[in-house]
Amino acid sequence: MTERKTRLDAARDRLRPLFAEIAEGTVAREQSRSLPFPEVEALRAAGFGRLRLPVELGGDGLDWPSFAELLIELAAADSNLPQIFRGHIAYVEHVLASPPGARRDLWLDRLARGELVGNAWSENGAAAVGTNATRVSRRPDGTWRVDGRKFYTTGSIFADWIDATVDLDGTTVTALIPRNQGGVSVSDDWDGFGQPLTGTGTAVFDDASVDEGDVEPFTARFPFQTAVYQLTLLSVLAGIAAAVERDTAAQVRARTRVYSHGTADRVADDPQVLQIVGELTATSATARALVLDVAREVQHAADSLGTPEAQDAVVAAELRSTHAQIVLTDLVPRAATRLFDTLGASAVRSGTALDRHWRNARTVSSHNPWIFKARQLGDHAVNGRVPDFVWTVGAATEHTNAPAPA
Secondary structure (H helix, E strand, O other): OOOOHHHHHHHHHHHHHHHHHHHHHHHHHHHHHHOOHHHHHHHOOOOOHOOOOOHOOOOOOOHHHHHHHHHHHHHHOOOOHHHHHHHHHHHHHHHHHHOOOOOHHHHHHHHHHHOOOOEOOOOOOOEEEOOOOEEEOOOOOOOEEEEEEEEEEHHHOOOOEEHHHHHHHEEEEEEEEEEOOOOEEEEEOOOOOOOOOOOOOOOEEEEEEOOOHEEEEEOOOOHHHHHHHHHHHHHHHHHHHHHHHHHHHHHHHHHOOOOOOOOOOOOOHHHHHHHHHHHHHHHHHHHHHHHHHHHHHHHHHHHHHOOOOOOHHHHHHHHHHHHHHHHHHHHHHHHHHHHHHHHHHHOOOHHHHOOOHHHHHHHHHHOHHHHHHHHHHHHHHHHHOOOOOOOOOOOOOOOOOOOOOO
């Protein structure tokens, strides 16, 4: 047995009972809109946030394909939870990719102790594309403060730290802001029809303190971060596809009523129904395979840092994650709709909560719109242009849509 498999099996044995407990309450949480605070704490206690940390630091030392396997399993139990950890996952990777030094050691220790990091990169105000209205500045006594408002702050309401993009004298920097202080408030005001329990709401910073050492140039971030952020969302989609397959098979097995114009005396024997279930099974398998393919490219990018092939590896990881996003954005929401073709009208009753699969898949698929990324892929295939791998959202300016130089 390889060391990789040994580590994955040990982590899986530890986490699977918790994933099963989480799955039992998923429908009730979504129907009552109860944020999964106990579930996040249970995952923290079980070391979910340390899966990528080295074994000598108390982590599991998982590579990216192994980690992606567990992300898919957790998403099949509750699709909200991997997305809650998305900012934390990316920040762990940033620390692992950082050069040796006191700050890296400090953050490795914090992460090893189970401290969690949330995300606050987006704003929904009038700031122009590529800028931040949220700002960091020095107080008269030399300490640093953050002031502003962020939206789409996924995971921050559960976290100890908030990883925010902010403006410093006209330059975008990142600030790691302690959440538990008087100058920080995080609201659960996300009103999307899907992924309702991710804590994706508003964070307000009013003279919030931040340590000078936790303010970094945005350009210091690890180079394959966009692929990591997208890989997490792809894992969510693959988990939803697995849940669609699971729930459809269970509903078909249990169904006793048939239609007079059906083709079998049992729904479980109806070849037309079985065909659709087979299609859903194929979608689930394809989604998992694509996610693991992306994870292997991300691992290669991580392994290549500091080598002559690093840039090519980063580009390959970004392109591969985009390929998978374009395919799964179509396949998984479609599968979540097709499941209803195997069942009667009783399947649309709110008590079954089967609609959550489509709502959640469609919401995840709306991040980083695939149509623009598909265009850039085409430009890469035809003209050899490397796509942009960091995107921002904001008010349009005169040059927002100007074509990039050839």
